[in-house]
Amino acid sequence: MTDAVDLRGVVKRYGTVTALHGVTLSIADNEFFTLLGPSGCGKTTLLRLIAGFEDISEGEIRLFGHDIARLEPNQRPVNTVFQNYALFPHMSVLDNVAFGLKMKGVDPAARRARAGRMLEMVHLSAFAERLPAQLSGGQQQRVALARALAPEPKVLLLDEPLSALDLKLRQAMRVELKQLQEETGITFIFVTHDQEEALTMSDRIAVMSAGRVQQIGTAREIYEAPVNRFVADFIGETNLLEVEVASVSDGRATVILPGGARITCPSSSMTGGRHHLSIRPERLTISDRAELMANVERVVYLGTDLQVIAHLDGGQPITLRLQNAARTSLPEPGQRIGLHLEEGGARLLAD
Incomplete structure (x- = not known):
């Protein structure tokens, strides 16, 4: 099967600054794919290259097998949902949703019918004649989604569309976005710096840093098996402990902590020397059957969880x-x- 989007060695330079360093990745048809990383990592730049708002410096961008890198934005079968929604304030909700269809020359009756179906999909049919200013932020966001979906793009690009919403609304919209993607069968490429958004919605995630893709995988793969220190530290909460690798054999490594404790954990091709060990906080329990000893510093009440902060022997x-x-x-x-x-519960990391 042909991938929906295929990036091959994509480089983007701004003068002497390189924003993207040879990015190569493939996104399947009907996939919810997330570009995740901190500010300045290149994720929005990559999205803008796919949309055609920026020109690539090197490489190829293919959409369902066709090279689109030199096409103008309006020639690409993709649509973008922006962070600020960009709705037309003087148009009704229905006319906003129908606007893209109007630009494509769809006749008035057909475009109103299509726009009406899109509003039904995002549960806003009762608001069709309102102006955007008469809607809440979450409703405006759904209008922007409906407008982007109305022309039936092959790929929908979403540039941090939930960042302006409050926490509870963001959580509700995550569920709605995933349902919309499954209902429409359209490939979604979602940009965010929010790890929880990425973990809860994505079929696969590409974690980015400094213009490079660090790891691609499912939410479970990224969280449970980070390939390096950056991914482990960026995705969720983790304990990063400096260790000395004592031995590696049959895919397992024995490591020594500064206090003298020894732990055996999975390892691929890690060699000896000093490395970092990742241990997720939820993988530890207080027990007499202990591999590690620690002194409690404080206990923090978090509602559903209790966070215990301590220091291991060795500091x-x-x-x-x-x-x-x-x-x-x-x-x-x-x-x-x-x-x-x-x-x-422990993973030895490449630095």
């Missing part, structure tokens, strides 16, 4: 999360505790 800080339950016994600041690490 390295470590955090664990305990589910908040009536039977949970809380450690006290200054208390010495044993920490049990779940099988497979």
